[in-house]
Amino acid sequence: MTTGPERQGEPAGVTDPAQPEVGALARTIEALLFVSPHPVPEMALAEACEVELEQIEDAVAELEQAFEPGRRGLVLRRVAGGLTLATDPSAEAAARRLLSKPRTPPLTQAQAETLSIVAYLQPVARPEIARIRGVSSESAVTSLAERGLIEEAGRSRFGATIYRTSPLFEKVFGLDGLDALPDPSRFDPTPEDEREIRERLLSAGEQRADQ
């Protein structure tokens, strides 16, 4: 198994690879700021590291030097009563390009099934999605909505959220409108219309849920 990157290439600005950049406490604080989703007050750092506040202050001063703008790709900021790491603004354009393509996550099967139900039956309420798949589909619905592939389209008579696909969905699937969705595969004969699809899906879903 590989454990980490191999050491390779020529040193550039780095003079002594073996030497720590900052003290151990400062390194721990760097790690804490990295994993925390929110800015961390120094008092909370002191508690997590089980040291006195003054020691934290000294270590933070050390870190501030190491993170002086221009030295690294990240900067150390004081916001909302705490410390946090953020990307240096110079990287913003590249970050935007990196994140503009949903290349990273291929759809999971749960997401693909959920998305296909929304795409073919829209608008469709969340409980119906669960009935068809035979399992609760909450996390798949949530992640599809977060990624902007589906969006809320109101509420059903019973208060359930109704979903439809978004314009982004058509774009990332290269569809020129919803009429361009391919016929459902692996099923012969192909159901005639949407109502028939819906009925068959629900009856298959019931059987799945029973097992």
Place this chain on the structure above:
Amino acid sequence: MTTGPERQGEPAGVTDPAQPEVGALARTIEALLFVSPHPVPEMALAEACEVELEQIEDAVAELEQAFEPGRRGLVLRRVAGGLTLATDPSAEAAARRLLSKPRTPPLTQAQAETLSIVAYLQPVARPEIARIRGVSSESAVTSLAERGLIEEAGRSRFGATIYRTSPLFEKVFGLDGLDALPDPSRFDPTPEDEREIRERLLSAGEQRADQ
């Protein structure tokens, strides 16, 4: 060559705050890895930075030195086919205190067996897992899916859910890809193993019969 001073206590390497740690491209990559929720392949870095792959490779080599274990609070890892930043394990206890996040439980033996079957045979259907293990593997499969280590990858002809390992699996196991799994052939049974089991199974129990 020095082997490095004590890894704790006094500030060490920070001498000239104005000097960049690494080159501009390496700093941008550092920022991209920080902001991306998933490991980033070098090709994607090249596109985002609008440079050639070779330039990325050089800059990554530079970063790898800067992030050599022990130098910073973070380390640079190659997992799941891409590069990502992670905390140095020395910060784990403090990070768990900060996030009030208990250590995830270790894998049970049933989970570990099930995970190795999925990892090596993927995609694999649930009944096949049960067949190899000789017991129902439903709860092991469910908990591995809940932990995000395996995910659904479709349905078999018989409607059974098929599983594969997830990108998170590679991440938490620190694997650069499935190729980095340990070579299973070292667990191949030898002819001696086979002979021993056959003889023991078929031995007629003479000693007992003598009693």
Place this chain on the structure above:
Amino acid sequence: MASRLDLDLDLDLDVFIGPFDLLLSIVLREEISLLEVELGEIVASYVTVLEEKGELDLEVATEFLVLVAALLELKSRLMLPGVEEEFEEVEPAAAVEELIARMLEYRRYRDLGRVMRDHFESQRGYMYRSAPLPPEFRRIEVETAEQVYDPDQLAAALGDLLEPPPRPDLSHMRATVSFRRRLSVLRSALSRRARFDFDDEFGEEDRMTQAVTIFALLDLYAKGEAVWDQTEACGPITVRRMTNSRMAEAS
């Protein structure tokens, strides 16, 4: 006189992770000689343990029992006088070969599982960033988005869902080949008659049901409720009720 039931195995059936794990452990323990009744009993008790733990996969367990039953049959043939000289010539049945192959296959994943577990432990100290994306990066702009997914993926997913799952009818199997059910069928047969012929009683049943019934019989034997006679390999089996002192009769 030592009872054959006094196994001396010191087996805690709860610690085994599955039937192949159990079988491998027993088989590789040098001090144990595998008399067929003992093995059958252990396997039968283990199936009960699995059922109690809710880990019994009936289809898989039945397959396993059929393999072990084939092994026991082969062993009993080997033990018959007159066959022993020809030991070398006796070809192990295909079922036994399959049992061995299955044990070895299981063992590979058991050992790989141990490696994975250790590796998992060694990697748990690394923590990754889980903070959500900064708001300005969260949504892909529709204008700049490109096609990255194949629409056929949706058609395939919907096709999967349209297909009703075939009913493997496990509920039916559970009802008819439950180990517990076979136990109670045997008990009620024994309560009606002190002895009966196995084939007369169960000859009509399918192979899996018969195999599970044999294991239930082993369990009754272990509990001292029944014994059986079989004078020749593959010959008729006479099941007899036992009332008290099973040791006296069994020895």
